[in-house]
Amino acid sequence: MAVAIKGALKVASSSSTSAADSRTDRLRNVLVDELLAMGKITSSRVEAAFRTVPRHAFVPAGTPLEDVYHVDKSVITKTDEHGAHLSSVSATYIQARMIEQAGVDAGMRVLEVGSGGYNAALLAEVVGAAGAVVSVDIDADITERATALLEAAGYGDRVTVAQADASLGVPDAGIFDRILVTAGAWDLPAALLEHLAPDGVIVVPLRMNGVTRTIAFRHAADHLVSTSTELAGFVPMQGVGARPERIFRLPDGKGRHVSLRFDTGAPQDIHLLDGVLAAERTAVWSSVAVAGSESFADVYLWFAGFLPGFCLLAADAGTDLHGERDWFPFGVVRGDSFAYFAFRPAAVEGRSELGARAYGAHGAEAATAMVEQIRAWDRHARGGPEPTFAFWPTGTAPDAVVGDVAVLDKTSGRLTISWPTAS
Structure with a gap:
């Protein structure tokens, strides 16, 4: 009788686990289908990554699966003593969009600024075995958590996690084809830009007088010019790069x-x-x-x-x-x-x-x-093309300001926002 009961319990537990796995797989695939329909995912490698990586493995226990696999819900992973958000797993639509904005592809070296684990795992899937992903965060609690979660999910040997203030540069990290900043930044520090390859792309949620756009920048001679933008909000950057309101x-x-x-x-x-x-x-x-x-x-x-x-x-x-x-x-x-x-x-x-x-x-x-x-x-500007953003590091000078161009001074340089004439 006892043996039979144990066996019955084991079968029930196995059946329950299978049902749970089936549900997460279904929700994950529904999410990816929605991201494809929205145009947030546009490449096969990014699609495959989102269908593969278990997002629920990187959020706090007990988070409802409907929230985990929702297209535009972020999941908070750490708060301070006042309840302010310090770290989160960003909404899926913006994670997908940022990877696509960056043009991450097989074999690339990618630097992620702001660790959580999930996004780094996605990047590892996209760059494949020939690529490399380094994820840095200023907070030791966050890097320890990300390291443990990546290891448990099978990505421990595919992502290097380091504690560092990226605004000061990442020691011995080298040059990267792509840099993705997953925290709200007020500036583009020179030490961070030194990690970007000459033909590289950096994607950063940039704060401009309280209004944030996630902008993809490429080098253009002595400055950076935007290639795409996205609406999004992010947990503010900490450390030297913080800009208290x-x-x-x-x-x-x-x-x-x-x-x-x-x-x-x-x-x-x-x-x-x-x-x-x-x-x-x-x-x-x-x-x-x-x-x-x-x-x-x-x-x-x-x-x-x-x-x-x-x-x-x-x-x-x-x-x-x-x-x-x-x-x-x-x-x-x-x-x-x-x-x-x-x-x-x-x-x-x-x-x-x-x-x-x-x-x-x-x-x-x-x-x-x-x-x-x-x-x-x-x-x-209404109804016209989106504006072009340019970042001019200290020591360089913006082109002559003609037409509808806003100029915002930053610590490490000057940002210009140029609005094409609406048709």
Whole structure:
């Protein structure tokens, strides 16, 4: 009887394991089919990698499989004492897109900045036995975890994991055909770029006044020029490459706050905004309308490049701004007043008019400044090709700025964003 029971339990356990494996295989293949349909995966080697590597082996235990194999859900793997995200397994669509942006192929040497394990395993599959993958992270906890997970998943001898601050370079790492940065970066440090081969590609989520684009760059003479971009958000880079935001909290007089966040161009005297939320709110509208299905994400990038005083906003629950149906977290400060991006129903059904709402004695001026840039975006960039990004390291000079070109100073050089004229 005892033997029979043990045997029955063993068969049941084996059956349960097989069922679980079948479910993960099915979910993984459904995910890959979706990534193919979206155009995020475009090459057979990347497709094969995503069908092969078990994503669930690299996320915290207990993570629902529907989240693990979801097309646009990241999985947090480490937080600090305040709950801020320090590390994550990025959303699958952006992992696929970044590998495709980089043009990773068989036999290449690839450097991954920001370890987690899963992305490195994907890269190992794509480059194959003739290639090499080095994954670095500044955090020893993360590199230890990545090493253990890669070993358990069978990639321990195919990926080299190292602890290093990549902004200072990776000792003895050499030159790479491709570099993929999987943390939000404010700058392109010279020590990191020294690892990039002359004909190489670096893909980096670059922060520009709080707005991030994942950009693929190639060398072009003495600077770098973009070849593609993607919308995405990432956990911020740590170490020397970190760029702390300046955050100002405006009280509403009822124990709640609206926060203004700047990574450049913070006001010199934020106290001019004391009590501003008690002022009457004003609004200015642009007459620029967008359809419900139309993406206007590039207007935020336009703001970041051309709107002095641009910032990101966050509002506590209970403030007038929180949960507003027509509110987006982009704003501008002008002295004792600030405005924020908004929209309202347009005269044509199914369309919305873009504009700005504002607080302060000069709120109308702040709102008008934002609305003028909405109209400029509508005239010069809306519906046109995506902008071209160029990074000019310190010691080089950008080409003559002609037309709609934003110039952003970075620690290691200067970034230009050039907008082609819309057709």
